[in-house]
Amino acid sequence: MQTADIQRRWLDFFGQRGHTVVPSASLIADDPTVMFTIAGMVPFIPYLTGVVPAPYPRATSVQKCIRTNDIEEVGKTTRHGTFFQMNGNFSFGDYFKEGAITYAWELLTTPESDGGLGFAEKDLWVTVYEDDDEARQLWKKIAGLPDERIQSMGKEDNYWSTGQPGPAGPCSEIYFDRGPAYGPEGGPAVDDTRYIEIWNLVFMQYAIEDVRSKTEFRIVGELPNKNIDTGMGMERVAFLKQGVENMYEIDQVRPVLDAAAALSGRRYGANPDDDVRMRVIADHVRSSLMLMTDGVAPGNEGRGYILRRLMRRSIRAMRLLGVDAPSFDTLFAASRDAMSAAYPEVAQNYDRVSRLALGEEDAFLRTLVAGTSILDVAVADTKTGGGSVLAGDTAFQLHDTFGFPIDLTLEMAEEAGLSVDREAFDRLMAEQRSRAKADAKSKKAVLADVSVYGAFRSLGETRFLGYDELEAETRVV
Numbered sequence: 289m290q291t292a293d294i295q296r297r298w299l300d301f302f303g304q305r306g307h308t309v310v311p312s313a314s315l316i317a318d319d320p321t322v323m324f325t326i327a328g329m330v331p332f333i334p335y336l337t338g339v340v341p342a343p344y345p346r347a348t349s350v351q352k353c354i355r356t357n358d359i360e361e362v363g364k365t366t367r368h369g370t371f372f373q374m375n376g377n378f379s380f381g382d383y384f385k386e387g388a389i390t391y392a393w394e395l396l397t398t399p400e401s402d403g404g405l406g407f408a409e410k411d412l413w414v415t416v417y418e419d420d421d422e423a424r425q426l427w428k429k430i431a432g433l434p435d436e437r438i439q440s441m442g443k444e445d446n447y448w449s450t451g452q453p454g455p456a457g458p459c460s461e462i463y464f465d466r467g468p469a470y471g472p473e474g475g476p477a478v479d480d481t482r483y484i485e486i487w488n489l490v491f492m493q494y495a496i497e498d499v500r501s502k503t504e505f506r507i508v509g510e511l512p513n514k515n516i517d518t519g520m521g522m523e524r525v526a527f528l529k530q531g532v533e534n535m536y537e538i539d540q541v542r543p544v545l546d547a548a549a550a551l552s553g554r555r556y557g558a559n560p561d562d563d564v565r566m567r568v569i570a571d572h573v574r575s576s577l578m579l580m581t582d583g584v585a586p587g588n589e590g591r592g593y594i595l596r597r598l599m600r601r602s603i604r605a606m607r608l609l610g611v612d613a614p615s616f617d618t619l620f621a622a623s624r625d626a627m628s629a630a631y632p633e634v635a636q637n638y639d640r641v642s643r644l645a646l647g648e649e650d651a652f653l654r655t656l657v658a659g660t661s662i663l664d665v666a667v668a669d670t671k672t673g674g675g676s677v678l679a680g681d682t683a684f685q686l687h688d689t690f691g692f693p694i695d696l697t698l699e700m701a702e703e704a705g706l707s708v709d710r711e712a713f714d715r716l717m718a719e720q721r722s723r724a725k726a727d728a729k730s731k732k733a734v735l736a737d738v739s740v741y742g743a744f745r746s747l748g749e750t751r752f753l754g755y756d757e758l759e760a761e762t763r764v765v
């Protein structure tokens with residue numbers, strides 16, 4: 289089942305059930321304080337909060353998302369992309385828990401030949417919030433699930449709130465059991481590798497106040513209009529339906545991975561470290577392609593900086609695969625071919641996007657050459673002086689001036705038989721960060737113009753927790 293087929297089944301299913309089909313919004317959230325669209329619900333926030341009356345009682349979408357906070361998981365877990373698509377169905381004061389559970393179960397378990405996703409009932413597990421007995425009873429009634437396959441979770445996992453006064457409510461999540469070859473028995477509470485989270489149902493039910501944290505608050509009553517917000521990971525369903533091992537091997541991503549393997553002359557599946565690198569490249573190239581298509585250009589701050597880091601990480605991973613020559617021409621074209629059926633704008637914008645990508649690659653490769661010669665001199669000096677530790681300020685300079693991620697410096701120093709004064713480097717980074725923070729404070733007036741989305745900033749993921757150290761300027765909030 290191709291990813292496009294899953295998308296079609298999704299939109300048909302909810303469209304036929306009275307949901308208005310809403311096209312994906314841009315990856316650039318319509319809010320200066322939010323870096324990217326991180327979930328299917330983001331474009332619907334004004335309706336979910338009731339600030340703007342919903343123009344329809346129910347809606348459905350397949351939303352492009354970017355979650356940079358998952359960057360360290362990419363390629364290592366089977367299921368985290370920096371770019372992914374979240375399929376959502378939404379009810380604005382219309383159907384509630386029973387409707388949401390009924391639809392989810394029906395779509396998942398209806399045979400493929402009848403337009404469903406064709407999962408076997410025996411492979412599905414669910415979690416509910418521990419106090420949400422209503423959801424537990426509904427799962428038993430609607431899906432006939434035994435109690436053992438409905439696991440209770442605490443607020444940490446199964447409660448949605450913004451971390452601010454306003455709407456909140458319990459969640460219920462659906463997991464697919466990949467079987468004993470993938471981990472121990474016992475459900476998602478025991479193992480999240482064998483049991484893959486595919487779908488989150490959020491029941492926006494209560495109004496909360498006295499919010500001290502995401503898990504500490506006071507419920508002051510039921511919402512007059514209860515809402516449903518759900519999100520199903522399309523890449524996760526795709527990899528499970530396509531019989532491959534992870535989301536980087538699906539039809540929309542795998543061609544990039546194969547291109548990276550071909551360029552390097554290494555075989556995917558031969559070496560676990562190389563496999564991670566190939567998956568990282570496949571993910572990051574796709575994310576970069578989609579970001580540039582939506583209008584982000586590489587730069588030194590905010591969104592542009594995140595894009596730049598994604599591309600540099602790809603170049604770096606190619607280098608670790610033994611490829612020093614430019615490779616974006618091939619990699620981005622592979623990603624374009626895999627994505628433009630679902631997103632025609634990818635092909636339409638490709639000339640502009642590939643110019644940006646190739647320019648960025650060229651600049652970074654040249655920077656690498658320049659930085660490498662600085663490093664070579666510092667290494668020689670250190671050795672002449674009888675030292676075995678590269679100075680922290682050299683590492684800092686390489687980072688600051690040449691954009692060398694610290695692990696690149698560490699690796700290159702190690703190749704030369706030196707370690708790096710990491711403590712001094714960290715201190716210099718911290719100092720730079722507090723300088724940038726002070727600077728950001730003075731700019732805060734602009735960012736303080738918080739629209740309605742601002743209340744949802746605590747959804748979190750606006751910060752780039754990438755690569756090594758975070759530069760303060762990437763923290764848009």
Ligand code: ATP
Pocket residue numbers: 355358367368369370371372373374485486487488519520521522523524
């Ligand atoms: P996980 O626990 O696996 O990190 P999550 O609980 O953070 O997922 P939600 O915020 O509940 O995810 O998002 C709804 C759905 O979107 C998830 O059930 C999953 O199918 C999908 N999803 C979330 N993050 C990613 C990602 N980084 N890559 C691909 N799919 C994702």
Ligand code: MG
Pocket residue numbers: 358
């Ligand atoms: Mg997550």
Ligand code: MG
Pocket residue numbers: 485
């Ligand atoms: Mg989760």
Ligand code: MG
Pocket residue numbers: 461485488
């Ligand atoms: Mg979840």
